[in-house]
Amino acid sequence: MVQFLAIAPSKLINHLDCKIVMLKFGSINTNKKSSDKPKAEGESEKVRVLILGSGPAGYTAAIYAARANLKPVMYMGLQAGGQLTTTTEVDNFPGYPEGVTGPKMMEDLQKQAERFGTEVRWGLATSVEFNKEGGAHKVWIDEEKIIEAETVVIATGATAQYLGLESEEKFKGSGVSACATCDGFFYRGQDVAVVGGGDTAAEEATYLAGICNKVYLIIRKPIMRASKAMQDRVARTKNIEVLYEHNTKEIIGGQTVEGAILTNSKGEEKKIDITGFFVAIGHKPNSEIFKDYLDTDETGYLNTIPGTTKTNIPGVFACGDIQDKHYRQAITAAGSGCMAALDSEKYLGERY
Ligand code: FAD
Numbered sequence: 330m331v332q333f334l335a336i337a338p339s340k341l342i343n344h345l346d347c348k349i350v351m352l353k354f355g356s357i358n359t360n361k362k363s364s365d366k367p368k369a370e371g372e373s374e375k376v377r378v379l380i381l382g383s384g385p386a387g388y389t390a391a392i393y394a395a396r397a398n399l400k401p402v403m404y405m406g407l408q409a410g411g412q413l414t415t416t417t418e419v420d421n422f423p424g425y426p427e428g429v430t431g432p433k434m435m436e437d438l439q440k441q442a443e444r445f446g447t448e449v450r451w452g453l454a455t456s457v458e459f460n461k462e463g464g465a466h467k468v469w470i471d472e473e474k475i476i477e478a479e480t481v482v483i484a485t486g487a488t489a490q491y492l493g494l495e496s497e498e499k500f501k502g503s504g505v506s507a508c509a510t511c512d513g514f515f516y517r518g519q520d521v522a523v524v525g526g527g528d529t530a531a532e533e534a535t536y537l538a539g540i541c542n543k544v545y546l547i548i549r550k551p552i553m554r555a556s557k558a559m560q561d562r563v564a565r566t567k568n569i570e571v572l573y574e575h576n577t578k579e580i581i582g583g584q585t586v587e588g589a590i591l592t593n594s595k596g597e598e599k600k601i602d603i604t605g606f607f608v609a610i611g612h613k614p615n616s617e618i619f620k621d622y623l624d625t626d627e628t629g630y631l632n633t634i635p636g637t638t639k640t641n642i643p644g645v646f647a648c649g650d651i652q653d654k655h656y657r658q659a660i661t662a663a664g665s666g667c668m669a670a671l672d673s674e675k676y677l678g679e680r681y
Pocket residue numbers: 340359381382383384385386387404405406407408409410411412413415416418419420421422452453454455484485486487489506507508511512615618648649650651657658659660662
């Protein structure tokens with residue numbers, strides 16, 4: 330059952346589900362690398378298609394694989410339903426003319442995947458032993474159960490990074506967001522702030538500048554890390570005000586965000602009046618346990634062969650945000666989930 334705890338114009342957090350999951354898996358370290366053994370030789374099970382992750386990518390892969398009679402088994406990880414369970418309105422997923430809440434959409438996707446025979450299970454992949462020649466790939470679930478999979482579809486997503494302020498936590502889903510493309514529309518005509526000095530922050534600021542009245546770009550350092558081209562775009566955009574050498578002390582408001590208190594390098598405080606606070610300080614791809622086997626870029630996103638979901642290991646496929654640091658949308662994640670299932674099906678047909 331989905332329950333919301335806060336009221337917000339746009340987004341809310343599904344605290345109940347988070348709590349249940351944390352109770353169940355509270356002590357497991359998700360950032361372990363595969364080489365951080367020990368791996369218990371526990372109970373083992375053979376499956377054709379193993380899907381790791383229950384976001385839009387994982388569920389779409391599951392729907393396609395199940396309809397191809399591949400009897401997929403999915404492990405949901407710590408965040409059942411993925412990132413969209415931290416949001417209320419999803420207005421940009423095709424097929425929902427009135428919009429849909431993130432938790433409801435994920436519930437629907439789960440039902441659809443189960444209707445065709447996907448086995449959806451609680452559990453977290455804690456280490457892997459991929460077979461470089463293809464063949465059975467071993468995946469440890471919750472550090473004990475072993476799955477031997479002919480194909481593995483990795484859909485473990487990426488986690489948005491936040492500043493770590495208490496007030497930021499309070500307003501997540503009611504004015505604080507980590508996705509301008511997703512939530513910017515809810516702040517049209519209003520004043521907002523973006524935090525971060527890299528390309529993503531510069532992009533989010535210019536995107537929001539096209540929708541909002543005014544955008545403050547809050548940068549900790551005296552310079553912007555973003556590329557020269559992005560810096561020029563920011564400089565050309567009249568309704569962006571860059572606040573260099575500023576840190577966010579606190580986000581303020583009642584039920585929703587009404588402002589932020591910033592401090593500069595001299596320790597002076599400044600209050601800005603905003604209704605939206607967008608954090609753009611990066612995402613952390615959930616790829617740690619695969620790094621001994623799979624090629625990644627310098628920030629940990631899994632590399633796939635362009636135009637496919639194939640990784641450098643035969644029979645291991647990656648889809649969704651774990652291999653896409655550019656688009657990061659539910660629909661693109663779902664699209665690549667479909668590709669991963671079709672790539673798996675083709676691989677199995679050719680190999681077995
Ligand atoms: P995720 O949704 O990130 O799911 C990853 C899954 O992997 C989770 O289920 C997790 O538990 C699981 N997992 C992680 N590690 C393991 C492991 N070791 N073993 C097993 N499972 C594991 N997009 C839109 O299109 N529209 C929106 O309105 C929108 N709003 C957003 C609002 C917010 C606040 C945020 C943060 C994002 C929003 N997005 C939106 C972006 C969208 O949520 C993501 O692009 C999308 O969810 C990515 O899907 P995914 O399946 O790749 O991964």
